[in-house]
Amino acid sequence: MDVEGLLRELAPQVLGFLARRHGQFDLCEDAVQEALLAAATQWPADGVPANPRGWLITVATRRLMDAFRSENARRRREDNLAAMAGPDELVAPAADVDQLPDSDDTLTLLFLCCHPAVTPASQVALTLRAVGGLTTAEIARAFMVPEATMAPRISRAKKSIKQAGSRFEMPPEEERGERLRVVLQVLYLIFNEGYTASSGADLQRVELTAEAVRLTRMLRAALPDDGEVAGLLALMLLTDSRRAARTTADGSLVPIDEQDRTLWDRDQIAEGAELIYETLKRGAAGPYQLQAAIAAVHAEAPSADETDWRQILALYGVLEKIQPNPMVTLNRAIALAQVEGPQAGLDLLATIEDDKQISETHRLDAVRAHLYERLGDTPKAREHYVAAARRTTSLPEQRYLQAKADALTG
Incomplete structure (x- = not known):
């Protein structure tokens, strides 16, 4: 059995049980962490207990009691706890746990x-x-x-x-x-x-993308009718489907138009596309749904040359109207350049060059470099590739951008 996966699944259930019953989220969270560490040490050696959630709740509750007793107001806290829960509820019975x-x-x-x-x-x-x-x-x-x-x-x-005085309960409507x-x-x-x-030597950290997808699936299970939750999950699946093709064996970055599309995860693409298309039928789309729709157009294109850039440009136009920000404009400029030529893209980029949200990152220079290269303006392309390489803290991106600049030298 995958003990690590089981513990991650049970963690919010156990914490929710303790926090709902005893309050004091901070102390409950510490107690659950100690219980998880104990399980990670004992279960691989001794086997997973018949009721793993009950085991964790029992251990976490004991840790919580120890924390209560260690505080200066020990007697008052214990009395309050006893009055609230009753002496028999300090360790939850398995049947109660299973009904949460x-x-x-x-x-x-x-x-x-x-x-x-x-x-x-x-x-x-x-x-x-x-x-x-x-x-x-x-x-x-x-x-x-x-x-x-x-x-x-x-x-x-x-x-x-x-x-802030927050309790373990849903915020007001x-x-x-x-x-x-x-x-x-x-x-x-x-x-x-x-x-x-x-930052760092690796382009991707798979454990974080996997955890984000897992948590978003959990959120969708709780809110199955929310279009933006579904849109975010679809966006993650469609984007992550390209993971295997994004780097070479030595970790070098491969841009989307050069990727081997046979390496794209077709199961993730099918799930993400079906999810977003079903969601879009419900009515007005939010930002995550629009981004997922754009990702679906990329994912379903047989090749880079067959990408429907006009549809992508139209979707970015809608996205920019409902959620205007420089990153959306940057991406719309890329699509515009594909439809109307690199100069049109550069003209649109000029409208955000003073926006510090984007001008102080490497992305604006990187896109400009690519568009100048397409125009045949080698000196400006190289200048912006070098500038982009200096700004990024990701080593794979830095190597890629510097290699592009070096290739234009001469």
């Missing part, structure tokens, strides 16, 4: 981890730990920072939630739409960091 509504607690956990009092970076880390069941060390490795850096980030996030938007953004940030790592 897992998806409800998972959804509540996601909303809590994405509380507005928590910074975006900490929302990501706390979601991976509390809902994803990853250890602090695993999260630190995924984001290539020391564990000593990641641990305080998670602690600050839990402290912020506690100071009037706040749910905005909080769900943040949840989707956090899941997409996790996916993007895995798909194109912001």
Whole structure:
């Protein structure tokens, strides 16, 4: 049995049970982490218990009781706990555990981890730990920072939630739409960091993309009628389908128009395409649905030359109207260049060159370099390839961009 996978599946269920019953999310989360670590050590050697969720709840509850007793107000806390739960409920019976509504607690956990009092970076880390069941060390490795850096980030996030007075319950109805938007953004940030790592020697961190897809599937199970949740899942599946073709054996980056499409995962493409096409039938599309539709056009094209760029350009036009931002404009410029020529793309890029959200990243220079190369302006193309290579902190991207610049030297 895949113990690691089972623990990640059970983590939000166990945490939800404890937090709903005892409150104090921060202490419950610490207790669950200790229980998960104990299981990861014991189960591979001793075997998975008959009721693994009950085992975890029992161990986590004992850890939680130890935490309560260690505080200065030990007697008051124990009395309050006894009055609230009753002495027989400190260790949940297996039958009670098996009747828990897992998806409800998972959804509540996601909303809590994405509380507005928590910074975006900490929302990501706390979601991976509390809902994803990853250890602090695993999260630190995924984001290539020391564990000593990641641990305080998670602690600050839990402290912020506690100071905000949040309870383990769904936010008020009037706040749910905005909080769900943040949840989707956090899941997409996790996916993007895995798909194109912001720094380091590897282009991709598969464990993060896989976790983002898994968590988004869980969210869709809880909200099956939400179009944007379905759109995000479709977008992840369609994008991740290209993973095997994105790098060579030595880890070098391969752009989409040069990829071997026989390596694309057709099962993921079929699932993602069916999901987005069914979702689009329901009515007005949101940003994630539109991005998924664009990804589907790319994924279903037999070759780069047969890509329907006019349809992609039209979709980016709609996306820019409902969610205007420089990254959307950048991508629309790429599509426009395919339809009307590189100069048209460069003219559109000029409209965002002063926007610091994009001008201070490597992406604007990289796209400009490509379009100047298509125009035959070698000096400008090389200039922008060099500038892009200097700006990126991803070594595979840096090597690719510098190689493009070197090829234009002479």
